[in-house]
Every structure is written in structure tokens, then in C-alpha cells.
Amino acid sequence: MENKYDGNANVRNMAKIAVNGMNINYEKAGSGSSVALCMPGAMGSALTDFGAQLKSLACPELTLVAWDPPGYGQSRPPARQFPPTFFKDDALAAAELMKTLGYDRYHVLGWSDGGNSAVILAALRPQSVTKLVIWGANAYVGDKDQELYEALRDIDKWSARMKAPMIEMYGEEYFRSTWNAWIDGISAFKDIENGVCRKETREVRCPTLVVHGAKDAMVPPEHPEYFKQHIPDARLHVFPEGKHNLHMKYADEFNKLVRDFLAE
Template identity: 25%
Template structure:
């Protein structure tokens, strides 16, 4: 397939009966873009066009987000990875490049480890291998994100995503702060999926050439995790973006985008 410029969602029924919405834009070599926890495909709105017209981009609304179904069960990073493979099958794509950030990077790890024949090149951004050996965010960040005031939590999340100087110049709205229409059970499902992620044992199975990107000032997912991933994934390379926070891909759009495009090329 060469791609499509259709703007409407398309749907695929997964093997456990969930309707998952996906979107393909542009033409050319396919690049699958995987968003962060509790976010839909709008996570990528600010930058996906940077990969056109050389390639097409494929996104999806994770189960529980966007136009996809929100089942009561079935939330885990391995399950999300199987949903990605269902989308590839629906599009008739035997192989694709995969770029996952935050929880999307956790999902991408499972796609590449379980289905190495489906991933040509892999980019992991601001993510973690999970499990007991990963470097967790500090207790103050966890407490702030679990606070009772939604506005305060949103302010904290914005500060974790972007530097103050960038938000002054770019007042939003931001597409990386969560899908506001998610039902509570789905939001909790995403949180549990991300927290329980542990791909440590399967990371050496990844055969795709891998680029790991991380913001040097990321407190949401500490940058030490980039080195851990590189130790576990054969021949992976790491690039830290000094001064960047969790949403490095948006704030450092020009630099990060150029790195990814060069690696994929």
C-alpha cells in the first residue's frame, strides 16, 4: 500500500473483539507513531507532518481512548502491542518503522520483541524498560500526579512535559496531557498498564536497529532508563537532548525530528 490522505478514522476489530480506530496520513514508507499513556492519536498532531511526504504515518487510538472501544478489561502494554499488529494487518503492512514515546515506547518494545519480522526500524522515546530494574520517578512527582485537584495535576503534568520558557511561547492547548473524554475505568486501565510494564527479559529479542531518544531533564521518566534500554537491546544507540523534558519530541521538534528522519533513512 502507498498510503492515503483520508482524514476519517478507520476501524479494525481485534482478536478479543474490541473496535480500535486508526488513522493513516500521507504516502510512502509507513511509520507507526505510538502515543503516551491515556492519550489518543492527537498526541502526534504537532509533528506528524514532519515525516511527510517521504513516508506515511499510522496512528491509532488505544483501546479506552479516542474513537476506540473502552472495554472494562484488557489493558496492558503487551495487549496494546497486539492491537498495533491488528492495525498493521488491516492495512496490509508486512513491515513498518515504529516510533513510540512514553507508554508508546513501552508498547513498541513489545511489538518489536514479539514480532521482529514486522518492525524494520525502531525508535524509543522518553520511555523505560519497566520492572524492578527500571529507574522510577521520584516520590514528589508521584504524589503531585496523584493529587486531588485536577487543575493542579494538569499544571504539574505540563511542567513535567515542557520547560517554562517553551510554554510561555507556546500557550497551548497541548495534545499530550491526556484524552479528556476517557471513562475513569479506561484511565485507570492505562495507568495500570504503564505501571506494570516489564519488558526487561524480552528486550534482547529485538532485532530491529534501534534509536533511543530522551530529554536530559525528564523527571516523568528519568533519563537513566535510556542507558538501561541500550544495554538490553542489541546494537541500540542513544541520544540525549540536553535541557529537554518529557515532551522532547514537541519542544525540540527540529532537532529530534531530524535525528529520527536520518535514522529511519
């Protein structure tokens, strides 16, 4: 296990652990008895997606565990696959990770794809998930969503700022092929009655904070409204200027919002 310190002198541990026969990479920060699992978005990892939370949300009262799902980040091999169950597969792998690390009860913070899997995890493990925070998530795939995904398929049309971190982490060949596979995988949910997690959304029993950026170009506002209406104990908080990565650009405000919610 590698130890390092962030700017707040917060100890951060990066390690790998065997989960379901795979070596899963995770990063842990903070030392509190209250624990939260951070679930990243598509092609994301603990460090690319949750650096600002590991640095400033984790504290003596709150421990954060951020992971790289199988096939993402440093949790390779295996190569990433997108079967019809990939959101559920990530949810179950995350639950097994927390069990292996010795955590029986924990909060879950899920961004984008990680938010979808977080909803499923909360529904499948109500005895474990105590509070849920999701942003940039979607319970189904509609026509507008599919149009947005297709518009992002060709990474040659991305800005250098957007694709450089992914190419640095994965290499261009793996990133290009895996991203195309993700577009196909997420689009397939459009033809499924349950969508991504409609049924599981209604089965979440823990208090839930749904966060949305009003300028999110990836997630139309109907999705956070859907979660608010169908998760029994949910509230919605909108960042008027927030985009898809609002937890990065508005890290201080986001971290305070989450900290206050988890402390209630």
C-alpha cells in the same frame, strides 16, 4: 474516511477500522512506501501525541500511521482496562492493525507507554518491525518511578494546561477514573520480575534509536541507558533541554533526527 490537509498540503486520512472486534481509530499521513507506526503514551491519541509528526515528518517518502489504542481517544468503546498484560495487549493490537491495513513491514515510533509497547512489538514481530524509535519509555518500574507516578495521581493538582486537553477529549469522570486505574496498573509492574519489558528488550533485533530528554521529569536517565545497553543494536541521543514531550517542543529537530535514522 475523512480527508484533510495540513499546512504543508500533506494529505491526512482519519478513519476507523475493525481490529479484533474493536473499532480502532487511526490517522494516516504521507504517501511513501516506507511506513512507520506511531504509538502514543498513556491516555494519548494519534492527534494529541503526534500532531507535529503527522504534519511535518510524514512526506512523499514516508507514510505515518498513528493510532488510538483500545480505550483511548476515539477507539472507544471499550473502556480502557489495565490488566497485567496491557502493554503486550497494545503491542498485539497494533500488529493486527498494521496487518489489517496491509502493511507487512514497518518502522515503529513509540512514546512513553507507547515506547514500552513498541519494544514488545519489535520483540514479538521481528519479521515486521524494521526499525524502532523510542523515547520516554521504561523497561521496568523502580522506587523512583513509583514515587513519580503517585505524585501525579491527583489530577486536581495538575496545571490547567496539562489536564484541559484530556478533559476535553474524555470528560472529567472518564479521565479521572482511567488515570487512577493507569497509576495502579503501571505501579503493579514493580513487583514483576520482568518488569515492563526486560526480557523483550533483549530480544529486539532491529536497529533502534533511543531518545531522551535530559530534563524529563517522568523518566529518570537510567531507563534510556538500560535500553541502550540491552537492545543489541541501539544508540542513544539526548536532547539537553528536552522534557518528556520533547517531540512536541523540539518537533523540527526530533523529526529530522528520526527521518535521518529511518533513511539509513
